[in-house]
Amino acid sequence: YFSTGNYNIMYIEQYNGSSWTNVATLQQNASGWQSMSGYTLTGYLNAASENVVKVRFRGESGGNNYDYLNDLLIDDIYVSNKYPPGYWTGATSTAWNTGSNWLDGNVPNSAVNVIIPSSYTNAPSVNISNATCGTLNIANGATLTIGSMKKLTASGKMDWDGNVTMSGTGILDVNGEIELSATTTENITGGTIYCAGDWDAQYATAFTPTGGTVVFDPSSEKGIITSGYTNATDNYFNDVTISGDVYQASAV
Numbered sequence: 001y002f003s004t005g006n007y008n009i010m011y012i013e014q015y016n017g018s019s020w021t022n023v024a025t026l027q028q029n030a031s032g033w034q035s036m037s038g039y040t041l042t043g044y045l046n047a048a049s050e051n052v053v054k055v056r057f058r059g060e061s062g063g064n065n066y067d068y069l070n071d072l073l074i075d076d077i078y079v080s081n082k083y084p085p086g087y088w089t090g091a092t093s094t095a096w097n098t099g100s101n102w103l104d105g106n107v108p109n110s111a112v113n114v115i116i117p118s119s120y121t122n123a124p125s126v127n128i129s130n131a132t133c134g135t136l137n138i139a140n141g142a143t144l145t146i147g148s149m150k151k152l153t154a155s156g157k158m159d160w161d162g163n164v165t166m167s168g169t170g171i172l173d174v175n176g177e178i179e180l181s182a183t184t185t186e187n188i189t190g191g192t193i194y195c196a197g198d199w200d201a202q203y204a205t206a207f208t209p210t211g212g213t214v215v216f217d218p219s220s221e222k223g224i225i226t227s228g229y230t231n232a233t234d235n236y237f238n239d240v241t242i243s244g245d246v247y248q249a250s251a252v
Helices: none
Strands: 009-015 020-027 055-060 114-116 131-133 136-138 143-146 151-154 158-160 163-166 171-174 178-180 185-188 192-195 213-216 223-226 240-242 246-249
Touching (some): 143 151
Parallel strands (some): 163 185, 171 192, 213 240, 223 246
């Protein structure tokens, strides 16, 4: 409900795990009840690798005293539960390219942000040469496998808190930052990881692959390599190729 006034505004906001972001701004200068619909809430991944949606309504009063009294009222809130795209379950098999292994029934494309949670029926394995996703989030306790002659391209950032297994000529191509953590693990005996953004591995002491190559190829600006508790990057890579402007940041 909006009362008469020029500045009665209702903000619909959602929490992304660290801050509140605006979903919609509603403003109605004429008084009366209004029906608003069609807003999408994406949610965030919590510590238990569960997709959580938090929403709040924040108002600004246009009354002379800005006291909010009867300026903005809310009633009858309906939220429909839709399966989030890009959420792995492994219900049928390990195959990345099988729709029934994803919660919404669809294999991700380059616009879909992927979450590999810590709990699933089967761990995902990239079984094709052209798998794609938007951002890639591998939760602590989860494992993603990229076999020889298979490729996964992420168009955005990769959060690497779990395990990645690679062998042979497998390829992981991340067109953004790769952020590792203290829970990052790997079983990399071959393949190539491409990083087009920053490489943040300050606390990833368990990243010590015995094979494979990491290629740094920043796309638009200088890439930053943060490489752990020492400044010796060769402690953290089996082989490195640098193409473009990259510099190393000292760990703190």
